Amino acid sequence: MAHDRSPGDVRLFDRFATVYDRFKPATDAATVAPALELAERDVTRVLDVGGGSGQGVRGLDIASSLVVDPAPGMVRRAADRGVAAVRGDGRHLPVRDESVDAVLILDALHHMHDRAAVIEEAARILEPGGVLAVLEFDPTTLPGRALVAGEHLVGFDSQFYTPADLAARVRAAGLRASIPRRGFEYLVAGVKPAESGDTSPPGPNGPA
Template identity: 45%
Template sequence: MSNSDSRPTPTGDVGHFDRFARFYDFFSSPFDADILSEGLAQADRPIERVVDVAGGTGRAARAIDADERIVLDASKKMLAQARRRDLACVRGDASRLPLDSESVDAVVISDALHHIGDAEDALAEVARVLNPGGVLVVREFNPATIRGKLLVRGEHAIGMNSVFFTPEELTRMLADAELVPHVRNRGFDYTVAGVKRTSGTASRTA
């Protein structure tokens, strides 16, 4: 891993999260650990090292059973909350991950991809740092649903630059990043897992 005290150029909605970091967990809905586990189970290798990218206070990391859990976020104040929960933290930009290539077994991006300034670059970076057979699990909200449209309007109304993706769009993006995608569902909240190919991995989408 590169310098854990790197100072990224702020991207996406970092400023908003710096402002309400102290209250984030209080207003957040309960985290569904079972859905996350289903995505991680798609990996073609044992999962020992997991990075919660754009992980904020580490809500997803806390729900993961792994030897090493790292929260990576560009918001200094969100990471301060994660450290209070004894989580390992790295400050960094999701589109320029301060991690070595093929150095982690799984990456989670939960409720956060729409806040990242350049989602395509972030997914390419995830593919770079994943070990072969490793998995990316993305939990997102579908802007094509009624609740999704309301969410988009609400976040834009408070000045966020959120860019949401449908399950179909995100599936294509994972495939473009050379990750084999699997969609859990296509409702308002959905999860896509993308596995980094090994020499014996067949191309499969769902």
């Protein structure tokens, strides 16, 4: 079975699943809120791609959520935490077209083998007016360069987008892209337009 993460990264996440939550702080809901607030519909159904132990959705006040992750240990960890989770590939998500209000990819895209395909798949499953929220690290910053070196040292095959490059990729998938948060840990949002072809930024924070 092919996975969106590189095989080496999947093995490492599977190995570290039982201790993952001790070393990786949970993403605060307030960090993702600026992207979710751009949705042009109520956000009640969320899918977290590469969501690991379910940290990203546990703090959200939503009616329905699902984590999709390729590492079986992470899926078990999420289930132990009471989070609905399935093992799967971010390039082939197990949900129908236009069926969720938001897709999250939190601190995970840089581990994925075909990042463009994952973003396109997220766009496929979003309802019109739904939003993609991608939290990533800027490799051009000083701490970003240190993170890149550290992840490669550990054995990850991480590949990082700059904020502008990620926003351009989100726009190429047919979404209206913006960058609500900049810095070492930045946030890119992509809103699925109600009418195809409208990929202008949804607000004043569009990519430079």
